[in-house]
Amino acid sequence: MRFPDEWPAGYSMDNWLERTYALQTECFEGNPAELSADEKVDFVRRMTLGLIVEATEALNVVAHWKWWHDDKGELFDKDHYIEELVDIMHFVGAMACMAGIDDKEWRAAYARKSAIVRKRAAVRKRVPPKAAGAPSEKPGGIR
16 A cells, blocks of 8 residues: 555644544534534444554554464565554544544643653653563564
8 A cells, every 4th residue: 555645735733633523524424522422422432442443453464463373474564554553543533523622632632641751751761561471572573
């Protein structure tokens, strides 16, 4: 799969939620922020499940993560991986739109959380330990 070198006209990450909101209302014929309380619960449940499925698909693009399986496939398909990450972003964006979050609020929340992450990293100054039972890295694996 080949991705375009430029954003579509009028699109940037600065207006990501604005464009996602337009996509949601166009494709699903309604304002996700105007769902009833019960519909919002169902919406978040479905979007979260979709996000989990797409995250699993992204993991499956990275060969050799299954230590119990001798996978001889391509080590890493970057284009396919990007596609799965974009799918994840669609689900995240849909949930943000349902909650009525705009781009300005998103950027501010992202900046606040980034500062917290930086502070944690400065204190730890180390890589998180491997999960219990996780194998050591295979030769030739992604580092």
